[in-house]
Amino acid sequence: MKVDVLAEAVIAASCGHVAACAADPANAPEWYSNITSVDWLTPPPVAVGSKVAFVARFLGRRLAYTYEITAYEPGRRMVMRTAQGPFPMETTYTWEPYGEDADRTRMTPPQSGRAQRVRLDRRRRDGGGHTARAAQGPGSPQGAPGGAPLNADLTWAEGLRRRLWPS
Template sequence: MVNVQTEMVINRPRTEVAEYAANPDNASQWYTNIHRAQRLTDGPIGIGSRVAFTAEFLGRELNYTYEFVEYVPGERLVMRTSQGPFPMQTTYTWTDDGGGTRMTLGNSGSPSGFSRLAGLFMAPMIRRETRKDLRKLKSVLEGQSA
């Protein structure tokens, strides 16, 4: 089992951080390894929304689809994928922190088969990548005019 959580304080209002981060149209702007996100369901983002992502991890291109399984705007988003050798769940939470927002980005999953051994090495890599992602999100949002 891999379970990695990283967090960062972003000096912007919680509603702004949450709206930007939860919108899959913005994913390639702040996720270092995501090159493309395509909505597979119409309408506003909510429970049951599906998004196809194309990312690079360990030098390989990965295509996967996340389904939004929990969404409380401005507070919490949980997305889950069940396909592939490494099913993942990604959780965003947003809380007020002074005048800014503390965003927590969590990734958990249970690798199967051969990937189980790879899981031992994946947690530090996932932690490093999610730290980069949150730093990039902070830079994007704090660089916007107040």
């Protein structure tokens, strides 16, 4: 089954500032709670063909994968696909000016991938969004508890806000 996750947030900073921070994979552990480490496999900065190794926590387990940048329009869009990993994934970040004075940024980081038993939990979360959760039963990732969050909520947006404006 293919799973598509779409979340977006409006961030009170210029599009260029938000995009520069979010498009640099080295910043990901500071604003995306599931990412624990990032290693460049090709020299920075980001460009089409760049490869970056990520380690994340997913369903209570360590997940290591390599993303390749397949499209990059600075300040507008970045697409990464797994070049190596346990299953195919794609992440597309988009940034667009938002607001009357275009002084804010609308950021959308949809992710898609293949997973076996996934359902959408329609209970409202703090931000009013929905979260995808793994279902128990045959085909569930081994050792993954039924109902473990896939982090499809907006915790990434709060992390990015903290990265842009530390207390």
